[in-house]
Amino acid sequence: MSLITCRDLSLGYDGRAVVSGLSFSVEKGDYLCIVGENGSGKSTLIKTLLGLLPAVSGEITFGDNLKRFEIGYLPQQTEAQKDFPASVYEIVLSGCLNGCGFRPFYTKEQKKKSTGNMEKLGIADLAKRCYRELSGGQQQRVLLARALCATHRLLLLDEPTAGLDPNASADFYKLVSKLNLDDKITIIMISHDVATALAHASHILHIGNSKSQFFGKTDEYNKSDIGTSYICSCGGKHHERSN
């Protein structure tokens, strides 16, 4: 059974739909990239999947015994976080809270899990460092380690490489692919960087107005009309930016 199935989903705020007619499913071990123009409703979709926003219509079903709070989420960074006095360890550990129930404090296993995840992502030596003093790439790894504490099955990433330099983003993509291949963690990622998305993802969901939507395997997307025209337009933009 699919991990997540969405049927004829309409998304939006206050009952007004931004996107409609969205149908797709995510299987265990998939690496799904969500692409589309700015304002097409990518972040809205993530928020709806997380249960932060109600869907306007349509249905989302979680299969394979996936629980509602078993999703690891990597949100876009907020302004407040850039000046936040917190150690890396404190932040990573806070990802374990969904396993706490009514217990006010963390257990030994949860602390061990946090340390394990920091080692896995190569930030164990930063544990006592202050978050605001880290580089952008390191900060994203910290948030990824926190998301891994909340889940061992499904990660949702919202433009994780925004604001990172090319080297740091390449490293980050490598890390995510490794989690997907080695640890069999299902990935759903929003990306503005189509070239890299195509290089890593197994599936693509293209969100646009009702006529230009696509869901399928990455190589099918490459051949599709929507895919080719979008890749061209983005390639052009990319080129301009690098000048």
Add this chain to the structure above:
Amino acid sequence: MNEVIEKLVLYFEYPFVRYAFVVVVLSALCSSLFGATLVLKRFSFIGDGLSHIAFGAIAIAAVLKLTNETVLVMPVTIVFAVLLLGMGQNTKIKGDAAIAMLSVGSLAVGYLLMNAFSTSSNIAGDVCTTLFGSTSILTISKTDLIVSVVASIIVIIIFFLTYNRIFAVTFDETFAKATGIRADFYNLLIAVVIAIIIVLAMNLVGSLLISALVIFPALSAMRVFGSFKSVIICSAVISVVCAAAGLVVSVLAGTTVGATIVVANIVVFGIFYTAGLVRR
């Protein structure tokens, strides 16, 4: 030096001075615990707005000739804490302006009521005391002491039990919500606790200065420390030391308690600010 100590010993023989000392230290401790959260969540305005509302409530209590003002002031402040939180989350400027309106409005209404209905011969003195705290050593009764001790213990227990969740909600509300933490509930809890703290500490430093007690220690600690836990511990220490030192100085030099404590906090902030610059 001996004279100073003798004078202190003499003062501390009076029970009301000892009561004042206990109340000052406890309120300082409580207000510092939630200070960091308030500053980091950009909730400082709630503290400021609430203290003005508490002033209005005190004025009403005085007009109604209530013997124990806290009975009225505490619930009114808590209700407005909940309202202000709702307005503050409304990210439009409207919410911001509404808060300014509410706090200035309650100041004006409070002052008007005090002037129009007060039977006291020294209205200016009364207003000044409510705004800036008592001018000399406090007259704190045993009931005040008990109320303050009980409320402080409740605040401290709440803080310890919810510490991890408050951290999560402060650092990243969206992530906290996505992992099933009821962030709105914790925001509400923070606002209510802040209301309690403000009412508690207001007798001490007055309604205009109470925000200083909440935010100064946290801002000082954040200059130097890099983990949430150390910021909380450091701000608690700063707050208690400043409050105790401020009280002692005000006893010896005859200065006003509230302003002296706030000045002590400003001095410490200066020191920590410099230390933070040197460290980087």
